[in-house]
Amino acid sequence: MFKIRPAERGDAKALTQLMHQSSAYGGNYASILDGYAVTPAQIDIDVFYVADLQDDIAGFYSLTLADEPELDLMFVADHAQGTGIGAKLFQHMAAEAKRRGIPSIKIVSHPPSVGFYQRMGATIVGTKPPTMKVTWARPILNLAI
Known part of the structure; x- marks a missing residue:
């Protein structure tokens, strides 16, 4: 069984490794993570939670609280794919946003x-065009809290 807990500064390296080992970001999608690392400072600033499975980080999310709160x-x-961890993390993120009085998440x-994300209740509201680094269009969704 896993528990969801706040990320700690010392988790930064493990979170970065989890991202870079994800098969979801292989092939053409690998460029988006090139050179990217979660930092202890980022953990201090943003809302980070991890799914801890017997002292192994099986998943995580971060929520930015800038002008437009964003997952x-x-x-x-x-x-850990297919175990329900993703759904539980998403539900936790929505509950955390509600607790903070955030009306919606981008x-x-x-x-x-x-x-x-659609199964979790988010709706498509637009598309982010490709950039030099991210060479494909990305759907923009909104989750009403």
Whole structure:
């Protein structure tokens, strides 16, 4: 069984490894993570929670609280896919947003993840055009809290 707990500064390396080992970001999608690392400072600033499975981080999310609150990162380890951890993390994120009085969350989605977010109640509201680094369009979703 797993528990959801706040991320700690010392988790930064494990979160970065989890992201870079994700098969969801292989092939053409790998470029989005090139050179990216979760930092202890980022954990201090944003809302980070991890799914801790017997002292193994099996997934995590981060929520930015800037002008437009956004689900910045959400990853589930390959070995934990299909266990319900992703849904529990998402539900936790929504509850945390509600607790903080946030009315809605923006989600710029990895294209293969759109169906998951829709099943969790988010709706597509637009598309983020490709950039030099991210060479594909990404769906933008909104989750009303």
